[in-house]
Amino acid sequence: MKTKIMKNILMTTGVSLLTMGAINGYAQTNLSLWYHGAGNPVEAKIIDQIVADFNSNQSDWNVILESFPQESYNDSVIAAALAGNLPDILDVDGPVMPNWAWAGYLQPLNIDQTAIADFLPGTKGYWNGKLYSLGLWDAAVAMITRKSTLTEANIRIPTLEQPWTLTEFNAALLTLKQTGKFDYPLDLGLAWKGEWFPYAFSPFLQSFGGDIVDRSTYQSAEGVLNGDAAIAFGEWWQMLFEEGFSPGNSQDAADRETGLVDGKYAIQWNGNWTALNMLKAFGDDVLFLPAPDLGNGPKIGAASWQLGVSATTPHSQGAADFIKFATQDSYMAAFSDAIGLIPPTETSAAVSQHYQEGEPMATFYELSAQQAVLRPVTPGYVVAAKVFEKALADIADGADVADTLDNAADEINNDIRRNLGYGH
Amino acid sequence: MANITQDNHRLRLIVRYTVLSLIALIFIFPLIFMLVSSFKPDYQLLADTASLRAFLPVGDISLTNYEKAFERAPIFLFMFNSLLVTAVTVLLSLFFCSMAGFSFVFLNWRGKQLAFSIILATLIVPFETIAIPMLLMVSKLPWIGLEGLTWGWLNTYRVQIVPFIADGLTIFLFTQYFKDLPRELIEAARVEGSSWWQVYWRIVMPLSGPVIATAAILKFLVMYNQYLWPIMVTQQEQYRPVLVGLQYFFQLNTAWGEVMAYLTLITLPVLAFYLVLQRAFIASIASTGVKG
């Protein structure tokens, strides 16, 4: 332990020396890169490697990495932007990108678009017809369960071609509930606040036929967030908690992590980043199931963290070069192997450990390719997402469905009006 | 007869200590839970919350959480930053606020009433509500340092220190204490030809140990627990304080044992600081608190 502590001190002083530019052997221009992975050693190792490789591979640029804890990453970037202190390269959560692009934090990404033609759609950040950001992975959500759980309860195992229908899904939950073996048949993960809500649950709304805003104009939520389809979704959503099918808002984070493995839950709605753990826990018995078709086709959320170039950098070419460099198959496969993320291209999937054909997680690649829907591509998403989260939390707690959705639509519309239409 | 009173006395003592100890238990049990949990692996920590074992160091006890916590985040760096920022702020705050308090109590100058009213009014402005205008401001402030004149205070220690040096509560505490000091001492010194500075530094401050301890502890607590502001103004890890560091531990799958280890580590310096100053603190409140 003592040596580790020493290493700790040495490392931190080393880093600070580097950032002060005291160690600067080459005549390279410094490029600062902000990344959301502080406190995540696995991720840090890969990104460090990419930065080191890039710096030694060419002689023009020297990328310096600064990591932030994810929880406050967006706050840090916004504060820095307000203070005129943005880095050259920064990573951005896919759905937030239009907000930052609109606000003038990001500039279009100068990468040849034919070179990224085969990237999964969720990894490419377009706003107003221009590419602004590019992801080294995508993420997908699936229902995770055990084969034995379903077969013992005599429930059909759904497939990509034939997912559960709404009736089938509800019936499956009821059957599992009646077995009495589980605290809850389904774990939606309401313990995770924030972006998880719109990311994981707005696809349910879309599968019912509603949406957060009307995507034809992006000027209103009226009729899509509070129309008949949305109200049907809201009532179904409320039923899940009233019937005790899923733990509600006060689920504790620890149960979210261990509940499925401990057998408290039968099915868990969770991201592919947990797939590795589940694979370890259940082995061959694990199942990654596609989202149910709630009427309007099965849907899941798309887009994860992506890299972009700040509007203020004088070195946009160097920044774009770095991003291009990072999108090598080996790096994208490395993220995938270490954290279970989805490689963004078929070639990178082919060299990855878990997404090769025939591997259990290959499902996620197909899910992402076939069912993924981007969250509304608008600068107003940031506010709409918060409104949506609160509406869903309130409905889960028993609030009147129609009133809650009406109020949410009003609030989103008000915000769009006050922002003069968000530049659409 | 004598025996009965003695037994009675003993009984009352036992009752007293029992009551005191039960209450002590209420105040300390979450902290014991924190400390004990920091030695347990996650699965056991969570399972133990179902029973009294949550408070007992039983089962699979080890320092693993601490080792892992040090791997996850540069903890000593965060603690160093917090302690440095806190110590400097506390010292400067004691100095400037006591001077202001001295001026409000012993000196007579135009605008004093208005200035003091403004200071009292600032007590009701929660920091959260002025953080953004303040951010815009500090990002443009000048500074003269080793590199000459520079603009913008972000990513420094001073941006975490200077805005918090003076605050209404500290000044208020000093004025309340100074009002109770014997005025004859000061008048005598003035008659003998001492300057106001000499009165402040040689007479008033040496008599102010208790209030200094109070103000120091209160300021220490506020500064050590800074959170929102550092997130906004420190983009570089090298300047981050402990509560920002706490976020390194909340990943998608939170390692609760490591969280408990980290919480224990960052709580220790404050506890130590408090225990050292405790005596002076209680004595000092005894002399400041009486004047409302």
Place this chain on the structure above:
Amino acid sequence: MQKSLPTLTQHNQSGWLFALPGFGLMMLFIVVPFVFAILFSMTNQRLISPNPTQFVGLENYQQLLSVNLLVLDPDVTATGEIKRDNRGDIRYPRIRSYTRNNPDYAHLQGMKEWFSWQWQDKKIAILASDPVFMKAIVNTLLFVLIVAPLQGALALGLALLINQRLRGINLYRAIYFMPVVVSIVVVSILWRFIYDGQNGLLNNLFHTLSFGHFTAVDWLGNPNTALGSIMVMSIWQAVGFHMVIWLSGLQTISPTLYEAAKIEGASSWQTFRYVTWPGLKNTAILVLIVITMQAFALFAQVDVMTNGGPLDSTQTIVFQAVERGYGKQDISGGSAISVVLFIMVLGISLLQRYLTREKN
């Protein structure tokens, strides 16, 4: 301040020199940003936006504070019979049909139901343009009104208990004070384990003490218990601090007074009522003011534990200011909330001052 002059001479230069460092810093870092916040509150300023900032007057305040009343007649059938739903409750037209694009009720445009009740067969609804903020005000006031006296009284009780000559009393003092020195963020994280609805420490404790008769309560997940739970935790965390202030007040009361009371044969209650309490008057004022200030600023607990939920039962004013200013990027709205809070607290402290002055 009024009677502070040793002589009647003026010391303008020294006075300013001594006060300036502290006072100047406070002007620069509190007063100036607050003036900016007041200015922002009268514009449409956004945290992030390429749009130009515009002056909007008091629109933000109107949006926050407008309240109105609507009386609804029941739905009736063609024959004039009152419609009822399958539970037998009277059915009313939706409030929304009045508050949206209804030219006859233009003054209600965009308002929402805050709360309502039935009076005879009519439904009386109180509408607010921002019911969440209204709930935040109510919760904050409730928090202040309950926590301030309760925490003050408990702190006094503890101070009395600990103000005795006993071996090891200093240890108890230190322990009672300990929660104060732990960050409120840390405390909130720890108490989430205590309040957990499924296998929380508190539920398990009650379960054991009642020999299994206690059914688990989801303390933070139930709108009826969430705010109360936060109150209990807040009192637990801060009561030690106020205990110490009371303690100091107790120690200034002259022992001769107690001896006199003893000779007179006063009971403990009489001693407290006629000796202790009068001696604590000034301390009481200090304690009350400090608790009130802290209670109005309630934020971190809510942010860590409940996010304002369930069903807005723990929304507070400062939480809303932060949620709006940062979360929803609406600096102007967030600033308006800050100003409203400032005026509220200023009003209350002036009132407190006025009342205490009269008694003197």
